[in-house]
Amino acid sequence: MKQIRIAVAGPRGRMGQESVKMIIKDETLRFVCGIDPKYNGEDVGEVLGLGSLQAPFVSDIRRALEVYRPDVLVDFTTPHVVKQNMIAAIEAGVRPVVGTTGFTPEDIEELDKLCREHQIGGIIAPNFAIGAVLMMKFAQEAAKYMPHVEIIELHHDKKLDAPSGTAVKTAEMIQAARDEIKQGHPEEKETLEGARGGYYGGFRIHSVRLPGLVAHQEVIFGAVGQTLTIRHDSINRESFMPGVNLAIKKVMEHTGLIYGLENIMV
Numbered sequence: 001m002k003q004i005r006i007a008v009a010g011p012r013g014r015m016g017q018e019s020v021k022m023i024i025k026d027e028t029l030r031f032v033c034g035i036d037p038k039y040n041g042e043d044v045g046e047v048l049g050l051g052s053l054q055a056p057f058v059s060d061i062r063r064a065l066e067v068y069r070p071d072v073l074v075d076f077t078t079p080h081v082v083k084q085n086m087i088a089a090i091e092a093g094v095r096p097v098v099g100t101t102g103f104t105p106e107d108i109e110e111l112d113k114l115c116r117e118h119q120i121g122g123i124i125a126p127n128f129a130i131g132a133v134l135m136m137k138f139a140q141e142a143a144k145y146m147p148h149v150e151i152i153e154l155h156h157d158k159k160l161d162a163p164s165g166t167a168v169k170t171a172e173m174i175q176a177a178r179d180e181i182k183q184g185h186p187e188e189k190e191t192l193e194g195a196r197g198g199y200y201g202g203f204r205i206h207s208v209r210l211p212g213l214v215a216h217q218e219v220i221f222g223a224v225g226q227t228l229t230i231r232h233d234s235i236n237r238e239s240f241m242p243g244v245n246l247a248i249k250k251v252m253e254h255t256g257l258i259y260g261l262e263n264i265m266v
């Protein structure tokens with residue numbers, strides 16, 4: 001059996017560790033190295049307390065891709081480094097599967113072009129949890145019939161970006177399903193800056209950050225005499241792993257960049 005060789009960027013992080021554990025449990029996958037500015041040369045498994053995995057930390061991404069020749073790069077790093085990691089991977093012919101957030105629509109267009117030039121696939125999924133993808137799809141459907149909507153996303157207090165990638169993707173999907181409308185009172189005024197949240201295409205996104213939370217989102221629709229709330233909760237990071245596993249396998253069969261797990265769920 002030919003295994004899919006995988007490098008993980010950010011293997012010491014919350015999502016990186018969970019990804020390494022998922023990969024080593026699946027015999028069709030092979031974890032070959034971790035890309036991390038720290039622990040260069042040490043065994044990833046030893047450092048993570050998983051026992052020897054015979055896969056080292058490598059601090060230079062281009063060297064890691066050249067020496068360990070992965071088929072796929074899984075990236076859970078930070079919004080500041082992810083785009084450069086993706087470019088290095090695509091230029092080396094390595095297919096990126098990316099959960100890290102913070103991309104602009106222009107970044108996505110540029111990375112799609114690069115994938116096509118190199119004739120390989122790539123996936124960026126703002127949320128790998130199947131339930132979160134369903135929440136986004138249901139919200140898009142509901143927006144056709146109940147266009148007045150607000151998004152509340154709630155995350156742990158170590159999160160760097162706001163709003164979340166999931167909230168942005170949900171907003172994009174809602175925007176594609178309804179026209180921009182003026183919500184709230186035409187003369188409403190904020191007496192505390194930010195009280196109405198961030199403005200996106202006619203509606204508002206609110207970000208909550210608290211210890212104790214993992215990743216949660218409510219999409220609330222309002223119409224005369226009724227409301228509809230669609231809510232998803234990730235209560236741990238294992239919730240994202242079936243989606244990461246699916247993306248690793250699907251990216252091997254595709255050319256061009258896929259944005260959103262909904263495009264590969266059948």
Ligand SMILES: NC(=O)C1=CN([C@@H]2O[C@H](COP(=O)(O)OP(=O)(O)OC[C@H]3O[C@@H](n4cnc5c(N)ncnc54)[C@H](OP(=O)(O)O)[C@@H]3O)[C@@H](O)[C@H]2O)C=CC1
Nearest residue numbers: 010012013014015035036077081099100101125126127128
């Ligand atoms: N798509 C999805 O389903 C999900 C996406 N995410 C996203 O994934 C990203 C990571 O989240 P999370 O795991 O919680 O974050 P963490 O902060 O736990 O992990 C990030 C890791 O990246 C490391 N890192 C920093 N710079 C580099 C670099 N240049 N190369 C390699 N590694 C580096 C950090 O090291 P150090 O700590 O030493 O700086 C850290 O270990 C975020 O953008 C988050 O929004 C999260 C959950 C689900």
Ligand SMILES: O=C(O)C1=N[C@H](C(=O)O)C[C@H](O)C1
Nearest residue numbers: 101126127159164165166215
């Ligand atoms: O930082 C996180 O934790 C998460 N980030 C992603 C996002 O920004 O949407 C996915 C999930 O919400 C968890």
